[in-house]
Amino acid sequence: MRKRFILLIDFSEYSNNLIKYASDWSKEANAEILLVHQTIVLSPTLADSDAKLQIAKDANNVAFQKLKALANKFIPETIHVSYSVSEHSFQSVLSKLLAESFENLIFVGLKGTGMLKKIFLGSVALQIISSTNNVIVAMPNEIDRYSHEKIFIAVNKKKPLNMLELNNFLKFIDNQNTNITFFYLANLDEETISIENQLRELSEKFADRFNTDFAIYEGQNRLDDIKKVINNKIDEILIVQKGSRLLTNQVLEDS
Numbered sequence: 001m002r003k004r005f006i007l008l009i010d011f012s013e014y015s016n017n018l019i020k021y022a023s024d025w026s027k028e029a030n031a032e033i034l035l036v037h038q039t040i041v042l043s044p045t046l047a048d049s050d051a052k053l054q055i056a057k058d059a060n061n062v063a064f065q066k067l068k069a070l071a072n073k074f075i076p077e078t079i080h081v082s083y084s085v086s087e088h089s090f091q092s093v094l095s096k097l098l099a100e101s102f103e104n105l106i107f108v109g110l111k112g113t114g115m116l117k118k119i120f121l122g123s124v125a126l127q128i129i130s131s132t133n134n135v136i137v138a139m140p141n142e143i144d145r146y147s148h149e150k151i152f153i154a155v156n157k158k159k160p161l162n163m164l165e166l167n168n169f170l171k172f173i174d175n176q177n178t179n180i181t182f183f184y185l186a187n188l189d190e191e192t193i194s195i196e197n198q199l200r201e202l203s204e205k206f207a208d209r210f211n212t213d214f215a216i217y218e219g220q221n222r223l224d225d226i227k228k229v230i231n232n233k234i235d236e237i238l239i240v241q242k243g244s245r246l247l248t249n250q251v252l253e254d255s
Helices: 015-029 049-074 090-097 123-131 163-170 193-205 222-230
Strands: 003-008 031-038 081-086 103-111 136-140 150-154 179-185 211-217 236-239
Touching (some): 015 136, 031 049, 031 090, 081 090, 090 123, 193 211
Parallel strands (some): 003 031, 031 081, 179 211
């Protein structure tokens, strides 16, 4: 099955680095790129339906030309690029795109100082993360070069790791020179024997394909310890499962 990177582009200053990062990665993963934009159409209240359709058509055409210009500037000709421009919501567009016969990764850009406070288009991106059953790559705005040297995977004691989606993601990763660390954030004085055994089993499970290890961050400094994983380090990738407290707690809000 062909691999495809779906990039949600809003034409902000963060879009350029998102495209450059995905383009860099796609060369290694042999993936094509689909640039997706949701057009905001402002129609006069008293305009009839035909006029509104024409306004939307004109706005979509302008956005399409902007997407092509970005692709020509940042994506090599050797990478296959396609486009999706519509006034329809990202959620509805993505549901149709994900039904197509591809192995997909969805890319969104992160904005501002808080990792989820100003992510992409704010609450829209949070809705996409919560409603989309697909791996989503959320990119800090300072990073424009892909590297997979270190991958950190957060593990939840109460919710088993989604092995299907993890393996789907790892299909896009070259296993040479890749280190995977399975980790857990423990509360102060929390019993960690069972989670340590779980982390060890996960590490052993993937040891035939990657260099693996595991870690437990515990005590009062556990949040500070793990922040180094997600503070715009070029050679690190953080994988967080949907529903994890890492998506909503202080780690991401203050990083």
